Amino acid sequence: MVKKVFLTLLTATLVFSFTSLNAEVEAKETFKNCKELNKKYPKGVKKGHSAYSAKLDRDNDGWACEK
Numbered sequence: 001m002v003k004k005v006f007l008t009l010l011t012a013t014l015v016f017s018f019t020s021l022n023a024e025v026e027a028k029e030t031f032k033n034c035k036e037l038n039k040k041y042p043k044g045v046k047k048g049h050s051a052y053s054a055k056l057d058r059d060n061d062g063w064a065c066e067k
Contacts, residue, residue, distance in 0.1 A: 031056065034065035043067060 029051040031037040037051060038044070044066030045051045056064035 037065045038067070041065070 027050055030053070031040075031051060034044075034056055037056060041051060044063050047057070047062040047064075052064050054060075054064075
């Protein structure tokens with residue numbers, strides 16, 4: 001009985017952890033270019049922001065599409 005409860009809790013934990021990981025992956029915003037990004041974020045975005053992309057950070061200073 002204890003083993004069955006343990007396995008059920010372990011399975012539920014794994015299912016919920018994978019579900020939360022998928023939510024984080026889907027939360028990433030993507031923009032084709034700086035013009036599109038600046039419509040939503042006029043001052044650009046810092047590295048670590050969900051909309052940050054290294055390809056949009058031309059001067060490699062940690063800020064994408066800054067003005």
